[in-house]
Amino acid sequence: MRRTSALILIGNEILSGRTRDDNIQFLALRLGELGIPLVEIRVIPDIRETIVNTVTELRARFDEVFTTGGIGPTHDDITSPCVAEAFGVPWEIHPPTFTLLEDRFGRENFNPARQRMAKLPKGATPIANPVSIAPGFTIGNVHVLAGVPRIMRAMFEELAPTLQKGAPVFSRTWHTTSLYEGALADGLEAIQDRFPDLDLGSYPFHREDGRHGVALVAKGQDVQHVNEAAQAIHDLLKEKGGSPVEGEPPV
Amino acid sequence: MRRTSALILIGNEILSGRTRDDNIQFLALRLGELGIPLVEIRVIPDIRETIVNTVTELRARFDEVFTTGGIGPTHDDITSPCVAEAFGVPWEIHPPTFTLLEDRFGRENFNPARQRMAKLPKGATPIANPVSIAPGFTIGNVHVLAGVPRIMRAMFEELAPTLQKGAPVFSRTWHTTSLYEGALADGLEAIQDRFPDLDLGSYPFHREDGRHGVALVAKGQDVQHVNEAAQAIHDLLKEKGGSPVEGEPPV
Numbered sequence: 001m002r003r004t005s006a007l008i009l010i011g012n013e014i015l016s017g018r019t020r021d022d023n024i025q026f027l028a029l030r031l032g033e034l035g036i037p038l039v040e041i042r043v044i045p046d047i048r049e050t051i052v053n054t055v056t057e058l059r060a061r062f063d064e065v066f067t068t069g070g071i072g073p074t075h076d077d078i079t080s081p082c083v084a085e086a087f088g089v090p091w092e093i094h095p096p097t098f099t100l101l102e103d104r105f106g107r108e109n110f111n112p113a114r115q116r117m118a119k120l121p122k123g124a125t126p127i128a129n130p131v132s133i134a135p136g137f138t139i140g141n142v143h144v145l146a147g148v149p150r151i152m153r154a155m156f157e158e159l160a161p162t163l164q165k166g167a168p169v170f171s172r173t174w175h176t177t178s179l180y181e182g183a184l185a186d187g188l189e190a191i192q193d194r195f196p197d198l199d200l201g202s203y204p205f206h207r208e209d210g211r212h213g214v215a216l217v218a219k220g221q222d223v224q225h226v227n228e229a230a231q232a233i234h235d236l237l238k239e240k241g242g243s244p245v246e247g248e249p250p251v
Numbered sequence: 252m253r254r255t256s257a258l259i260l261i262g263n264e265i266l267s268g269r270t271r272d273d274n275i276q277f278l279a280l281r282l283g284e285l286g287i288p289l290v291e292i293r294v295i296p297d298i299r300e301t302i303v304n305t306v307t308e309l310r311a312r313f314d315e316v317f318t319t320g321g322i323g324p325t326h327d328d329i330t331s332p333c334v335a336e337a338f339g340v341p342w343e344i345h346p347p348t349f350t351l352l353e354d355r356f357g358r359e360n361f362n363p364a365r366q367r368m369a370k371l372p373k374g375a376t377p378i379a380n381p382v383s384i385a386p387g388f389t390i391g392n393v394h395v396l397a398g399v400p401r402i403m404r405a406m407f408e409e410l411a412p413t414l415q416k417g418a419p420v421f422s423r424t425w426h427t428t429s430l431y432e433g434a435l436a437d438g439l440e441a442i443q444d445r446f447p448d449l450d451l452g453s454y455p456f457h458r459e460d461g462r463h464g465v466a467l468v469a470k471g472q473d474v475q476h477v478n479e480a481a482q483a484i485h486d487l488l489k490e491k492g493g494s495p496v497e498g499e500p501p502v
Contacts, residue, residue, distance in 0.1 A: 025271045074440070
C-alpha cells in the first residue's frame with residue numbers, strides 16, 4: 001500500500017538563515033523506514049493565515065502531515081491555535097496537560113505564557129515530551145512536533161508506534177569514480193523504462209581533492225525489481241568503463 | 252522597499268533523506284543581505300505537474316523565485332522544460348550554449364543527453380556556471396540554479412549583481428544562560444507590541460553538557476527600531492535575573 005506524508009517547518013529562523021535545518025533528514029529517513037515517505041516539504045513563517053492555509057491544503061492531499069516548531073510559550077508560538085483553526089475546533093485548556101505542567105513548573109512559576117502550552121485543539125491527543133514535558137499533539141492526520149531537534153526526535157519516537165505503516169522503501173546504490181552523468185544518461189533512462197515502478201536517481205559528486213564520479217540509486221517498494229535494476233546499473237557502469245562499487249561514494 | 256523571495260528545491264534526494272540539504276542556509280543568508288528575504292521554501296519531487304504548478308503559483312506570489320536541482324543531463328532532470336511549460340514558451344536549443352557545451356565536451360562526446368543541457372525556455376538568459384560549464388538561467392522572475400552546492404553558489408554569485416535589491420535586514424541578538432523562555436514571554440511580547448514593524452524571535456538552547464538558556468533576536472529594516480528593541484531586550488534579560496551577552500550563544 002502506498003502511503004504519503006508531508007512536512008511543514010514553521011518559524012522564521014530557517015527562512016532567515018539564522019538556523020541550519022536539522023530536522024528534515026531525520027524525518028525523511030524515519031518516514032521512509034515506516035513506509036510513509038515524504039512527498040513535499042514546506043518552510044513557512046509564523047504568520048497565522050499562512051499556517052492555517054498550509055495545514056488545510058496539505059492535510060487534504062497527504063495521508064499524514066507533520067509540523068515542527070512554534071509550540072513554545074512565546075508570542076510567536078502560534079502553531080497550536082492555527083491548527084485548531086484549520087480543523088475548525090476551539091483551542092482550549094487540556095486538563096491533564098495543565099496538571100502535568102503545573103506540577104513541573106510549580107504553581108507560582110506557572111504563568112500565563114506557560115499556561116498557553118497547556119492549550120490544545122479540542123479533540124487532540126497529546127504526544128509525550130520526555131525531554132521538556134510540554135507535549136506535541138495529534139489531531140486527525142496532523143502531528144504537531146517541537147522544533148528543537150532533540151525534543152522533536154523524542155516526540156517522533158513516542159508517536160511512531162501509533163502511525164499506520166506502509167510498504168517499506170528498498171534502495172540500492174552503486175557508484176563509480178571518473179565517469180560523468182552525461183555518459184550514463186541514456187543507459188539509465190533505458191533501465192528506468194524497464195522498471196516504471198522504481199525511482200532511479202543519478203547523483204554526481206565532486207570532491208575538493210579532485211575525485212569525481214556519479215552514484216546511481218534504485219529505490220522502490222518491490223525488492224525484486226530493486227535488485228534487478230541494481231544489477232542493470234552495475235552492468236551499465238561496467239560497460240561505460242567505470243569501476244562500480246556498491247554503496248554511497250566515500251566523502 | 253519590501254521585496255520577497257521564495258525557494259523551490261527540486262529532486263527526490265532531500266525528500267528521501269539520502270542527502271542533507273546544504274543550499275537553504277546559504278541562500279537564506281545571501282538573500283537577507285540583498286534585502287530580498289526568503290518568505291517560503293518548498294521541497295518537491297521531480298514530477299512534471301508538481302514542478303509546473305509550484306513555479307506557477309510562487310512566481311505570482313513573490314518578487315523573485317529561485318529553484319535548485321534538476322538541470323543535469325539525466326532523465327530525472329526536468330526542471331528546465333517544466334519552467335518553460337510554466338511560462339507557456341517553447342523549450343529549445345539555445346545556440347550560444349550549444350556551442351559552449353560542444354566545445355567543452357568535444358563533438359564526439361556531445362551526445363543527446365548532454366545536448367539537453369543546451370536547451371532553455373525561449374527568452375531565458377543563461378546564468379554562467381564557472382564550475383562545470385552547463386548554465387542555469389533566468390526567465391521573468393524565476394532563477395534556475397544547479398543543485399550541487401558548489402555549483403549553485405557560483406551561479407548565485409554570477410546572478411546576484413543583476414538582482415534588484417531591497418532594504419537590507421538588520422538584526423541584533425542577546426542571549427543569556429539559565430533563564431527559560433516561559434519567564435520572558437510576557438516581557439518579549441510587550442516589546443513586540445512597541446515595535447510592530449520588527450520580527451522578534453525567541454530561541455531556547457539546550458547543550459549536551461547541560462548549559463541551557465535563550466537567545467532573543469530583533470530583526471527588521473529600520474536600524475533605529477532594531478537598536479531600541481535590542482536595548483529593551485537587554486533590560487528585560489537583566490530584570491528577570493539573566494546575564495545578557497550580545498550575540499548568539501556559544502555552541
